Amino acid sequence: xxxxxQWGAGLLKPSETLSLTCAVYGGSFSDYYWSWIRxxxxxxxxxxxxxxHDGSSNFxxxxxxxxTISIDTSKNQFSLRLTSLTAADTAMYFCARRxxxxxxxxxxxxxxxxLVTVSS
Amino acid sequence: DIQMTQSPSSLSASIGDRVTITCRAxxxxxxxLNWYQQKPGKAPKLLIYAASSLQSGVPSRFSGSGSGTDFxxxxxxxxxxxxxxxxCQQSFSPPWTFGQGTKVAI
Numbered sequence: 001x002x003x004x005x006q007w008g009a010g011l012l013k014p015s016e017t018l019s020l021t022c023a024v025y026g027g028s029f030s031d032y033y034w035s036w037i038r039x040x041x042x043x044x045x046x047x048x049x050x051x052x053h054d055g056s057s058n059f060x061x062x063x064x065x066x067x068t069i070s071i072d073t074s075k076n077q078f079s080l081r082l083t084s085l086t087a088a089d090t091a092m093y094f095c096a097r098r099x100x101x102x103x104x105x106x107x108x109x110x111x112x113x114x115l116v117t118v119s120s
Numbered sequence: 121d122i123q124m125t126q127s128p129s130s131l132s133a134s135i136g137d138r139v140t141i142t143c144r145a146x147x148x149x150x151x152x153l154n155w156y157q158q159k160p161g162k163a164p165k166l167l168i169y170a171a172s173s174l175q176s177g178v179p180s181r182f183s184g185s186g187s188g189t190d191f192x193x194x195x196x197x198x199x200x201x202x203x204x205x206x207x208c209q210q211s212f213s214p215p216w217t218f219g220q221g222t223k224v225a226i
Contacts, residue, residue, distance in 0.1 A: 043220070045156075061121075096163075102170050102211070105169075
């Protein structure tokens with residue numbers, strides 16, 4: 001049973017940098033992409049980006065200039081940094097595993113979510 | 121980007137009802153379409169993958185169909201625990217995109 005547990009700061013000011021980490025417990029770390037997804041209040045889900053075990057990453061073009069995703073295979077952890085925050089970045093942030101066995105696969109499982117609020 | 125549009129945005133149904141949610145893609149995604157259920161304040165849960173395959177542990181009252189641009193999620197006999205928001209997601213090409221969600225109220 002694979003479990004994802006995430007953590008990071010929940011209250012940030014405009015222009016600051018968001019930093020979240022997700023730890024993976026159980027299962028293979030090397031056969032998947034590890035993603036970050038967010039959900040603004042009352043809105044749909046937005047894929048931010050992903051990384052695999054050898055560091056290959058993909059990003060949503062809408063956020064690419066502000067996003068860094070890194071991986072620590074020794075700890076089975078991956079992290080998200082999002083710079084130059086504005087109020088529009090206020091959202092629940094989730095980490096998730098994406099398989100590649102059927103083209104783009106699917107997101108399962110997910111972390112518990114971290115509510116990030118950007119406010120002065 | 122492939123745009124995903126769900127309808128309706130919300131619905132209210134009674135226990136035992138048959139519920140149908142529609143998802144339309146802005147271009148063909150073949151059968152690379154997944155469905156998720158989300159409860160308030162919780163992470164989404166995978167229900168259906170590859171348009172019609174039921175995820176392990178998901179009750180058989182949930183089913184998915186469709187291909188190309190038009191997809192359907194059906195709940196045959198609505199149960200009290202089925203309230204929540206349902207979202208579709210295409211896995212045909214990145215960036216991976218989701219529908220805006222359909223809120224189901226009991």
